[in-house]
Amino acid sequence: GAGVSQSPSNKVTEKGKDVELRCDPISGHTALYWYRQSLGQGLEFLIYFQGxxxxxxxxxxxxxxxxxxxxGSVSTLTxxxxxxEDSAVYLCASSPQGLAYNEQFFGPGTRLTVL
Amino acid sequence: TQLLEQSPQFLSIQEGENLTVYCNSSSVFSSLQWYRQEPGEGPVLLVTVVTGGEVKKLKRLTFQFGDARKDSSLHITAAQPGDTGLYLCAGEKAGGTSYGKLTFGQGTILTVHP
Structure with a gap:
């Protein structure tokens, strides 16, 4: 089946502009997470939706x-x-039940570059 | 202050060598996960440990959860170039109010040279 998808894959914008990043989770997953990742670094938790x-x-x-x-499905991060300093990769993940020991399935991310 | 401290941050080794990555905290975790991430992709779960002292093996990878559930390690035996990637530990803090919320370590970038 389809995994988590994110769009766009890359976004270049100018300082001061607004951006919208989209996440389509795996169908039926009740939990959805957004994270931010700087180059080669760990993930910074942003927001979590559960049902x-x-x-x-x-x-x-x-x-x-x-x-x-x-x-309860598609999510948009604005x-x-x-x-x-907002330049980073923004990752979305979904999980079947939102329990921590459940696997989080990640999308490929949106690379945001703010000039 | 980083809740989960991973070390080392970078690891460059030759094929066939063994290595260990550590994930430490002063906090207790109800569960801890290890993920592996390749460039341009999202992290992929390798293992979840939930019991203090638990040891799990996945082929050449051995994962251990500390007795006090404050630390974990990932040991790779006879590393191969295909093991190259970013390794991340992530845990749910015990007693937290937001179930399902994970805290990630800063990651270990592993490079295995042929």
């Missing part, structure tokens, strides 16, 4: 970052007024 519960937004670095998940 119909209120999302855990504790990892969002500023109020310029927001995310939504429509219909970064407003982008800054150069």
């Amino acid at each position: 119909n519960s209120a999302p855990d937004k504790s990892g969002l670095p500023s109020d310029r970052f927001s995310a939504e998940r429509t219909g 970064i407003q007024r982008t800054q150069q």
Whole structure:
């Protein structure tokens, strides 16, 4: 079956512009996560959706970052007024039940470059 | 302060050598996972350990969870060039309020030369 997909794969934008990153999780997975990864580094947690519960937004670095998940499926991460320090790979993952010991299935990521 | 400290950050070895990657914390984890990531792709799960003292083997890879569930190690025997990649440990902090939320270490970049 299809895995997690993300679009676009690459995004180059100018400082101050808004960007939207999309994630299509595996069908039926109730949990969806967004992470940020700097070059060759570990993953920084951003936000976590689990079913119909209120999302855990504790990892969002500023109020310029927001995310939504429509219909319990597709998710969009929006970064407003982008800054150069926002440049990174943004990874999305989904999981069947949102339990930590369940495997998280990752998409290939969106590489964001802010000029 | 990094909740999960991975070491070493970089590892460059010859084919056939053995290696160990460490993941340490002062916090207790209810479960810990190891992922491997190749360039341009997302991380892929290798193993999950949930019991203190647990040892799991996956071919030439041996994973161990510390007795106190604060640390873990990944040992690779007779490394091969195909083992090259970024290795990440990730854990769910025990007693947390956000189930399913993982904290990742900063990763170990392994290069195995033929």
